[in-house]
Amino acid sequence: MNIILLGAPGAGKGTQGLSLAEKFRIPQISTGDILRANVRSRTQLGLKAKEFMDKGALVPDDIVVNMLVDRINADDAKAGCILDGFPRNINQAEVLEKTLASMGKSISTVIGIEVDRKELVRRLSGRRVCRQCGASYHVIFNPPLNIGRCDKCGSEIYQRDDDKEDTIEARLKVYESETFPLVDYYSRKGLYRAIDGKGSVDQITLTIVGAIEQGSDNSKVS
Ligand code: AP5
Ligand code: MG
Ligand code: ZN
Numbered sequence: 133m134n135i136i137l138l139g140a141p142g143a144g145k146g147t148q149g150l151s152l153a154e155k156f157r158i159p160q161i162s163t164g165d166i167l168r169a170n171v172r173s174r175t176q177l178g179l180k181a182k183e184f185m186d187k188g189a190l191v192p193d194d195i196v197v198n199m200l201v202d203r204i205n206a207d208d209a210k211a212g213c214i215l216d217g218f219p220r221n222i223n224q225a226e227v228l229e230k231t232l233a234s235m236g237k238s239i240s241t242v243i244g245i246e247v248d249r250k251e252l253v254r255r256l257s258g259r260r261v262c263r264q265c266g267a268s269y270h271v272i273f274n275p276p277l278n279i280g281r282c283d284k285c286g287s288e289i290y291q292r293d294d295d296k297e298d299t300i301e302a303r304l305k306v307y308e309s310e311t312f313p314l315v316d317y318y319s320r321k322g323l324y325r326a327i328d329g330k331g332s333v334d335q336i337t338l339t340i341v342g343a344i345e346q347g348s349d350n351s352k353v354s
Pocket of ligand 2: 164
């Protein structure tokens with residue numbers, strides 16, 4: 133089972149990925165989380181990636197693709213994975229397809245989490261994230277039980293560097309020009325399922341689970 137979560141910044145890929153990974157017992161692979169871990173530990177890859185992430189731009193494919201291929205080859209991803217934030221352009225989608233094919237695997241379903249722009253900005257500007265486990269909170273919509281601490285692991289929660297107004301705008305533009313074409317790309321392959329990303333987190337999870345279990349036929353699920 134290899135599921136892609138596609139959606140604009142703030143659509144809820146990280147939030148939903150966490151629940152889906154628990155439900156299907158396969159890892160959530162977030163290229164954004166892997167890059168941020170590299171930035172934090174100041175690896176060479178992290179230092180290079182930071183320049184792009186701070187601007188809201190995509191990190192170059194040669195960096196991200198190798199990182200992703202290593203990750204999907206890991207033992208815990210043998211039964212599949214939930215891809216959160218990859219692929220982000222047509223080239224990445226093509227590489228992914230070839231890599232999976234070489235492992236005798238394929239993409240099961242592409243879940244497109246659809247949320248309007250105003251709501252995306254609202255979500256991103258109030259987001260807080262756990263430093264340790266990556267769980268996402270929102271100061272208004274989804275506050276942690278204890279201010280500043282993660283409900284799941286008790287670690288400190290913080291605001292991401294790229295959740296500042298200017299960078300949010302840049303990320304949304306990059307999504308529209310580089311990532312949105314994947315909706316058409318996967319629709320043509322019959323793999324795309326559109327999900328209404330507004331509503332309660334649990335309700336959206338149920339809808340996505342339904343869509344995954346039904347398989348893919350490009351229809352809208354609500
Ligand atoms: P990445 O970390 O992937 O960020 P993103 O795509 O901008 O997406 P976000 O993580 O911001 O949003 P999300 O959809 O996960 O939303 P979340 O669940 O947190 O990438 C960061 C950067 O890394 C990129 O800009 C790029 O530079 C680089 N990068 C990463 N992958 C790359 C790749 N493949 N190629 C090249 N570069 C790459 O939710 C958002 C907020 O909304 C939270 O506060 C949450 O609590 C709240 N929320 C969630 N669901 C709901 C709901 N139903 N109702 C109300 N609030 C909700
Ligand atoms: Mg995320
Ligand atoms: Zn945590």
